Amino acid sequence: MKFDPASNIQHLKQFGEFGGVNPSITDSSTFTFLHADTMEETFLGHTEGCFLYSRHWNPTNKYLADALAAMEDTESAWITASGMAAITCAILQLCSAGDHIVTSVTSYGGTYAFLKNYLPKFNIDVSFIDITSLEQVEAAIRPNTKVIYTESVTNPLLQVANIPKLAEIAHQHGTLLMVDNTFTPMIMSPARLGADIVVYSMTKFINGKNDCVAGAICGSKKFVDDLSNVNNGTAMLLGPVLDPLRSSSIHKNLHTLHLRIRQHSKNAMFLALELAKAGLKISYPGLETHPQHELHKSLMNESYGYGGMLAIDFGSVQKANLIMQKMQQADVGYLAVSLGYFKTLFSCSGKSTSSEIPDSVQQEMGLSQGLVRFSVGLDNNIEDSLKLILDICHEEGVIS
Numbered sequence: 001m002k003f004d005p006a007s008n009i010q011h012l013k014q015f016g017e018f019g020g021v022n023p024s025i026t027d028s029s030t031f032t033f034l035h036a037d038t039m040e041e042t043f044l045g046h047t048e049g050c051f052l053y054s055r056h057w058n059p060t061n062k063y064l065a066d067a068l069a070a071m072e073d074t075e076s077a078w079i080t081a082s083g084m085a086a087i088t089c090a091i092l093q094l095c096s097a098g099d100h101i102v103t104s105v106t107s108y109g110g111t112y113a114f115l116k117n118y119l120p121k122f123n124i125d126v127s128f129i130d131i132t133s134l135e136q137v138e139a140a141i142r143p144n145t146k147v148i149y150t151e152s153v154t155n156p157l158l159q160v161a162n163i164p165k166l167a168e169i170a171h172q173h174g175t176l177l178m179v180d181n182t183f184t185p186m187i188m189s190p191a192r193l194g195a196d197i198v199v200y201s202m203t204k205f206i207n208g209k210n211d212c213v214a215g216a217i218c219g220s221k222k223f224v225d226d227l228s229n230v231n232n233g234t235a236m237l238l239g240p241v242l243d244p245l246r247s248s249s250i251h252k253n254l255h256t257l258h259l260r261i262r263q264h265s266k267n268a269m270f271l272a273l274e275l276a277k278a279g280l281k282i283s284y285p286g287l288e289t290h291p292q293h294e295l296h297k298s299l300m301n302e303s304y305g306y307g308g309m310l311a312i313d314f315g316s317v318q319k320a321n322l323i324m325q326k327m328q329q330a331d332v333g334y335l336a337v338s339l340g341y342f343k344t345l346f347s348c349s350g351k352s353t354s355s356e357i358p359d360s361v362q363q364e365m366g367l368s369q370g371l372v373r374f375s376v377g378l379d380n381n382i383e384d385s386l387k388l389i390l391d392i393c394h395e396e397g398v399i400s
């Protein structure tokens with residue numbers, strides 16, 4: 001049988017107290033014990049099903065973690081208060097002073113800034129490479145390399161990582177592969193493709209409502225136990241735990257993720273095809289002209305499409321800014337960062353979500369100043385958006 005992340009979530013039987021169809025919200029930071037020795041055992045991590053304190057584990061977060069582990073087909077998962085918390089905790093759990101990381105140079109701006117500007121404080125060295133070049137990845141590995149880091153589909157250039165090959169290289173050298181799957185939940189299942197750790201910003205597609213920030217780390221039971229270890233677990237000690245009220249609302253939204261992803265993909269594919277036909281410079285993994293189109297096709301789960309993210313190069317920042325303002329006025333969507341929302345969102349990557357990356361590096365990695373990243377919404381009438389975008393592009397002279 002084909003792997004289906006949506007069915008895996010759907011078949012979980014997670015009930016609330018009194019038979020509620022939704023898991024209960026445990027609105028408590030601390031938990032009582034009938035016997036003092038059970039508390040001691042719980043501190044030592046020896047009791048199953050006991051909760052101690054909400055920074056360690058909360059039952060509501062556990063329900064969401066179980067659902068995410070089912071979606072990713074990992075043994076376990078941990079819920080964080082942001083995507084950056086997931087990324088930074090997972091990396092700090094694996095790396096100590098003197099270690100080394102190989103990472104894709106194209107990645108989320110915050111991730112880039114953490115790797116580039118923050119980790120040197122701990123004497124952790126990072127090599128930035130083109131993740132589509134397996135030669136570059138292999139050449140960058142050193143004896144002290146602990147992690148190869150990439151996004152499944154990179155922000156904002158939408159390069160597709162060859163996860164199985166990267167996992168093979170990582171494991172040959174005794175290192176781990178960590179994949180940020182924020183752009184492609186359900187579309188890609190990195191752990192099934194060989195990744196050891198999968199991280200998410202749930203702020204984006206998973207929650208899909210832009211009403212909170214949240215994240216998740218999916219991996220082996222041992223890794224998650226280590227992260228939450230009371231003595232030396234990075235997540236436990238740095239403490240970026242998600243509030244259970246938020247966790248509960250994200251959990252309910254997770255149950256419609258498969259429908260939303262399909263609609264995001266359908267709308268993005270339609271826009272990409274039509275806008276490319278009109279002569280715009282489009283990057284979308286669903287287009288045959290995308291350099292890793294075949295690779296994406298070979299990695300993706302069936303029926304979820306190529307995702308909601310696409311990029312258009314309008315040439316210059318000035319042009320991009322004008323077009324974005326006009327698109328917002330015409331109600332194509334909102335000029336805003338973030339993604340995975342029901343409305344279309346667009347922003348000029350070089351000056352916003354990738355502004356942490358210096359201009360010279362942006363140029364090297366091929367991030368054009370006029371590149372606008374679109375998170376295509378759930379519009380029921382995407383044809384109208386197409387017409388509006390085409391009209392604006394004609395007006396601005398970017399297509400003839």
Ligand SMILES: *Cc1c(COP(=O)(O)O)cnc(C)c1O
Binds near residue numbers: 108110180200204
């Ligand atoms: C937004 C984002 C993050 C950071 O997540 P937050 O929830 O904002 O902390 C990390 N990776 C990618 C790919 C993102 O889009």
